[in-house]
Amino acid sequence: MSGKDPKKGKMKEVKKETGLGLSYKKDENFGEWYSEVVVSGEMIEYYDISGCYILRPWSMSIWEILHGFFDAEIKKMKIKNSYFPLFVSPAVLQKEKDHIEGFAPEVAWVTKSGDSDLEVPIAIRPTSETVMYPYFSKWIRGHRDLPLRLNQWCNVVRWEFSNPTPFIRSREFLWQEGHTAFATKEESDAEVLEILELYRRIYEELLAVPVSKGKKSELEKFAGGLYTTTVEAFIPNTGRGIQGATSHCLGQNFARIFEINFENEKGEKAMVWQNSWGFSTRTIGVMIMVHGDDKGLVLPPKVASTQVVVIPVPYKDANTQGIYDACAATVREMNESGIRAEADFRDNYSPGWKYSHWEMKGVPLRIEIGPKDFANNQVRAVRRDNGAKTDIPMANLAEQVKDLLATIQQNLFDVAKQKRDACVQIVRTWDEFTVALGQKKLVLAPWCDEEDVEKDVKARTKGEMGSVKTLCSPFDQPELPEGTLCFASGKPAKKWTYWGRSY
Numbered sequence: 001m002s003g004k005d006p007k008k009g010k011m012k013e014v015k016k017e018t019g020l021g022l023s024y025k026k027d028e029n030f031g032e033w034y035s036e037v038v039v040s041g042e043m044i045e046y047y048d049i050s051g052c053y054i055l056r057p058w059s060m061s062i063w064e065i066l067h068g069f070f071d072a073e074i075k076k077m078k079i080k081n082s083y084f085p086l087f088v089s090p091a092v093l094q095k096e097k098d099h100i101e102g103f104a105p106e107v108a109w110v111t112k113s114g115d116s117d118l119e120v121p122i123a124i125r126p127t128s129e130t131v132m133y134p135y136f137s138k139w140i141r142g143h144r145d146l147p148l149r150l151n152q153w154c155n156v157v158r159w160e161f162s163n164p165t166p167f168i169r170s171r172e173f174l175w176q177e178g179h180t181a182f183a184t185k186e187e188s189d190a191e192v193l194e195i196l197e198l199y200r201r202i203y204e205e206l207l208a209v210p211v212s213k214g215k216k217s218e219l220e221k222f223a224g225g226l227y228t229t230t231v232e233a234f235i236p237n238t239g240r241g242i243q244g245a246t247s248h249c250l251g252q253n254f255a256r257i258f259e260i261n262f263e264n265e266k267g268e269k270a271m272v273w274q275n276s277w278g279f280s281t282r283t284i285g286v287m288i289m290v291h292g293d294d295k296g297l298v299l300p301p302k303v304a305s306t307q308v309v310v311i312p313v314p315y316k317d318a319n320t321q322g323i324y325d326a327c328a329a330t331v332r333e334m335n336e337s338g339i340r341a342e343a344d345f346r347d348n349y350s351p352g353w354k355y356s357h358w359e360m361k362g363v364p365l366r367i368e369i370g371p372k373d374f375a376n377n378q379v380r381a382v383r384r385d386n387g388a389k390t391d392i393p394m395a396n397l398a399e400q401v402k403d404l405l406a407t408i409q410q411n412l413f414d415v416a417k418q419k420r421d422a423c424v425q426i427v428r429t430w431d432e433f434t435v436a437l438g439q440k441k442l443v444l445a446p447w448c449d450e451e452d453v454e455k456d457v458k459a460r461t462k463g464e465m466g467s468v469k470t471l472c473s474p475f476d477q478p479e480l481p482e483g484t485l486c487f488a489s490g491k492p493a494k495k496w497t498y499w500g501r502s503y
Contacts (some may be wrong), residue, residue: 020356025294034289038166041297041361042287051171051174053162055281058361059167061305062284063174064457066202067153070176070279073198077191079149079178084131086154088123092130096257099129102223106158107459108171124157129224129250129276132179133258140181140272142263147187148181166243167285168503175280181260181272185251188273192229194248199231199245202279207287208300208412209233210420211244212498214472219454222276226251232471232498235289236419239440241502242286242470245279277445290416291385297362298384300412301405308334308341309358309399310379313370323374330367330379330397338399339405341367359384364408385412426478432497433487437461437468442500444478446493448486455490457499471498 022040024033039043043059044181055063071081087110100107101381109121125131132150140148153176160169167173178195182188196213203209212233221228231244255271264270291298301307310327314320327343334341344354351368358366368380377394381401385408392400425441427433436443447453447470454470461468473495484493 020360020456022294022360023295024490026292026435033294034165034292037292037296037360038285041292042234042290043284043297044166050173051160051169053166053170056172059281059284059303062287062299062303063281065303065305066206066283067176067281068204069206070198071153074151074178074195077149077194079151079180080235081152082150083152083154084128084135086125088125088131090120090123092134093123095130096224096254099224099254103127103158105161108157108159126156126158127276127278128152128154128156128177128179129254133254133274134146134259134274136179136181137258137260137314140260140262143183143265146262146272147180147182149178149191151176151178161363165285165503167281169457171448173280173282175278176424177276177278179253180275182274183262183270183272185249185273188249188275191275192277195275196231196245196247199247199277199279202283203231203233203244203286204413206300206302207283207290208302208409208416209244209286209290209415210417212472212474213476214498216246216472216475217449217454217470217497218451220470222246222248222250224253225249225276226253230472233286233290234420234442234500235286235503236423236440237289238501239423239437239442241442241498241500242289243278243284243471243502244283244286247277248275250274250276287390291412295356296360298412299362301364301409304340304362304364306340306342306361308339308362308365308367309354309363310341310343310367310369311351311358312343312345313368313373315371318371319374323369323371326369326374326394330369330394333398334401337402339398339401355382364405365403383408385415392403392480428484428487430487432463437500442471442498444474444496444498445483445487446480447473447495447497448489448491449473449497450489450491451492453486453489453491466501468501471500471502472493473497 022036024036026332042056045054047054095159103126106126108124111121155172155174157172159171211233213231216228216230225248228248229244230246233242233244252271254274260272261269310330312323312327314323331341331343364384366382373379378391381392382389423442425436425443427436427443427445458467458469477496487491
């Protein structure tokens with residue numbers, strides 16, 4: 001708005017947007033834009049305890065769709081749901097030293113009951129390895145008890161103090177955590193990748209967010225695990241990576257500590273191989289950050305609880321009842337053909353206000369029926385993702401709308417992938433690395449795969465933006481020519497790795 005009288009500009013804007021617009025722009029002030037869009041889009045409400053948020057029906061319905069997809073897929077894999085308590089005794093929690101060191105700063109403790117202090121404080125689960133594994137050792141005796149494959153849908157508490165952000169970093173969040181035990185490493189390795197593929201599908205097929213599959217470095221892997229695989233997303237506006245979901249092979253470390261042994265087919269005692277894997281409500285935050293715009297949320301049709309909103313646009317002398325009936329019939333027809341549609345018949349709001357309201361909430365498609373549409377036996381369809389308008393005859397409306405929703409879903413993914421790919425910068429030297437980071441790039445660099453070198457990069461890039469770390473080494477590795485050197489140490493490079501600041 002430079003060069004204008006800000007007051008005048010603002011007045012004009014409010015009139016046009018009927019007071020509904022966002023006050024921050026995504027490209028200009030991303031953090032404030034995000035905080036505003038999650039509330040104005042009715043996804044969350046702030047709560048009186050810092051770092052905790054109320055998930056409103058508009059976001060909860062998205063979580064239910066992701067839950068439904070994943071739950072059905074793991075059931076096909078013969079994984080069963082269970083539920084373990086929220087509380088952990090300190091003795092059990094502290095059994096695996098690396099594991100608890102990784103989580104210690106975030107563990108919340110219950111110390112009182114009423115006015116009296118508890119003799120032994122009780123921890124609230126930050127994750128459930130130590131809650132479950134004492135019972136794995138009880139239930140697993142022989143090779144016929146394997147594999148043991150459990151999942152639970154629950155909440156966990158991690159008392160974050162740095163920058164709580166709705167969906168992205170919160171003190172309590174919803175997730176699923178899978179915990180499995182196998183007789184062999186081969187079975188364990190295979191499951192890790194099978195689950196990771198489901199996480200890729202959640203992001204790419206449902207949320208229309210492109211992700212990179214890869215392996216975490218030794219420094220960034222799950223505390224106490226053997227190796228960690230991840231799907232990593234990227235937020236072009238901030239130039240930050242974000243861990244989308246992780247699938248860990250725990251190896252036999254926890255089996256040794258919790259004595260999870262079995263008698264194999266030869267009658268010998270052996271230790272199980274274990275995995276754990278999870279995705280959380282963070283997925284919703286990533287979707288908002290990637291697709292949202294200055295008008296509000298933009299929801300991919302596959303996860304929108306309302307895919308189509310139908311708005312009557314009556315005019316002075318028009319046949320208002322006829323228009324309303326046509327809207328109701330349109331919603332009925334779409335619902336019957338499996339499209340999630342609703343009409344907005346509220347008479348205390350103008351059509352323009354309703355357009356802005358449903359745009360803010362990110363509904364993928366708006367259908368308007370005015371006197372002309374009614375007379376011509378058609379509707380006007382307006383896409384949320386790109387604003388394109390088309391007139392569709394009533395005759396085969398449901399089919400056309402289905403096609404349009406599929407097109408929107410694909411377009412959201414294509415546009416996001418194009419933006420993400422445009423941010424990937426291949427660098428070979430430290431100077432190129434620092435320049436690329438300053439330009440908010442997703443840096444792909446040859447690395448010697450040494451922990452000390454990663455620690456050194458973290459130390460050298462420390463600043464108010466946060467330090468840079470490895471995001472993942474993608475499974476899809478570009479060719480690494482003989483003699484390629486590590487960008488940071490100058491030693492021979494072993495692999496290509498994504499680097500960046502992250503959430």
